[in-house]
Amino acid sequence: MRRFDPEIWAGGFMLAVTLVPVAPVVFGALPLEIPRPAWIAIYVVMVLAIIGAFWGVGDRWWPRISFGIVVATSWALVLTATHTGLLPVLFVVAVALSPYLVPVWAGIALVAANSMVLAIALLNLPGGSGGGAGGWGELAVGLGFYVMIQAASLLSSVAMLREQRSRRELAEAHVELQAASVLLAESARTNERLRxxxxxxxxxxxxxxxxxxxxxxxxxxxxxxxxxxxxxxxxxxxxxxxxxxxxxxxxxxxxxxxxESADLTATLRSIVQDLREPLVEFDIGPDLELDEDRTQLLVRSVQEIVTNTIRHAQARTLRIEVSATPTGVELRAQDDGWGAGDIELGNGLRGLRERFEAFGGTAAFDGSRGFSVVARAER
CATH class of the missing domain: 1.10.287 (Helix Hairpins)
Structure with a gap:
């Protein structure tokens, strides 16, 4: 299960926003073209779909289906009301959610589609199609207002996602640079010892x-x-x-x-120094005796685990344990992030497994509770 973080709170406030325009309808202040229980049921489906879409950000298919349900139910809620009131705010909520699930061009298309639906709803209001110049002026003002709000919400979400992506890429580059620096220093020490x-x-x-x-x-x-x-x-x-x-x-x-090898704890900690999130905690066994090859194996593995956590897990903490076994060395890693139902090994995790297999060991991954790695290498 996902932990609570600013994005989760943002989703909670987004749900709260949807309560504002629907409250008058729920309490009977506005008439409807369909039975009120049916309208309320559609709203409940929309709320559940918003939760499903937001909770599944990063997965492949079902969040997008949930998002489609959000769009369809928001249209149904607006079109079946005899007075729009603040109901077009539901369109703004859907547009604000779109960059997390669909490409930007799809969000722009959604803004256009929402505007068309809103125009139909306004024209179908009592006096909407025959209101003269004043009626058309009100229609234009209403449409323009909600188009601008939707566009602002879309651009804000896109900017937030780009800022998050930039921070992740910077953190990944930092970890990779520190790992390269550690390996270079270790190689220099090894060459000096050999000399x-x-x-x-x-x-x-x-x-x-x-x-x-x-x-x-x-x-x-x-x-x-x-x-x-x-x-x-x-x-x-x-x-x-x-x-x-x-x-x-x-x-x-x-x-x-x-x-002789360098202090493994200091070596691994230097990889994640200055990394703000996730907070990486190390537990290194005191009886470890590693040669250069196995030290390099652990450095590269920790680098991959940390970058994978930054890129996918949205975790606050990552705990890494390294201990000696009767036949070699064992690495365990566990984060408190989102986890993954179906784990598909990319180049990084596949390379991590191959590194341990080259030492006669194994590597296993589990995404049921956060994301965990258990890897062993033989002597």
Whole structure:
């Protein structure tokens, strides 16, 4: 279920606006051309359709069907009233909702269609078609007024959607830039560790190996030489042991430098720094030991999850957990957004799954309550 946010409140106020023009009709202040219960039933259907259309923004088909019902019922409510009053406000509500569900050109066409319906309704009023110049003047003023209000509502909704889209695109670009920066820094650290490892191995390791060979040669020569050879051999043995131990320590340091990775928590948090919404919370296991490839896997996966949440979920919070498993590493993500009934994997989520499968793992997605990701990679 969707959470309450400014858009939900906007929808609530939109429904409240529809109550204003219909209240006189509901309470019997205006006569109707059809039975009042039938007219009220049409209004209830319109309200339910508005809720269905607004609640389903982002889905593919049924919100648009609901929107069509909104348009049709608004026409029926206006045409079956013997006095329009403020009922054309229902047209304004439908037009304001249109940019969320149909292209802008369809919203413009709806403004034109609503104006034609309103003209028919005004002409059918008592004295509407024979009111002379004054009647036609009132008709023109009424039509012009509601055309301007509809146009203003349409343009306002379009501007709001474009502003929202710009903010989402900016947030996505920010996350992608931060992820690229993190990966570049990690690659630089890895290259530096490899350089130091080569230097240690090529210089110190080589020198200590030569020293060990020289000391062994000296030990054999002294052992077969003078009478003091036994004493010298004892010192040579000690030197030989120290040299071998130092060589072993150098090799261990080389191995550690190759395997060491940056702090994963700091690395992942740097991806979403300065991101205002959604608020991303991390829970990173303390016993994680990751190489460069798996660090890159998690960075790219977190980037995709965050951008997917920004683009589709309208979530306020996103929680990401990374923990060690007996056979590898597990990533879990859960947002409090709208969720998705039928999940269709785009390039991003498909790529996320393929990355984990490349490490012998799996990735599963669930949109029943918010949107969640559970992915595992093997060692």
């Amino acid at each position: 130091i490892s080569r230097d240690l191995h090529d210089l110190i390791g080589h020198q200590l190996t030569v020293l060990t060979l020289e000391l062994e040669a000296a030990k054999h020569r002294l052992a077969s030489g003078s009478s003091t050879g036994a004493v010298v051999a004892e010192h040579v043995d000690r030197a030989d042991g120290v040299a071998r131990e130092l060589l072993s320590n150098v090799r261990e340091t080389v191995g550690e430098l190759r395997a």
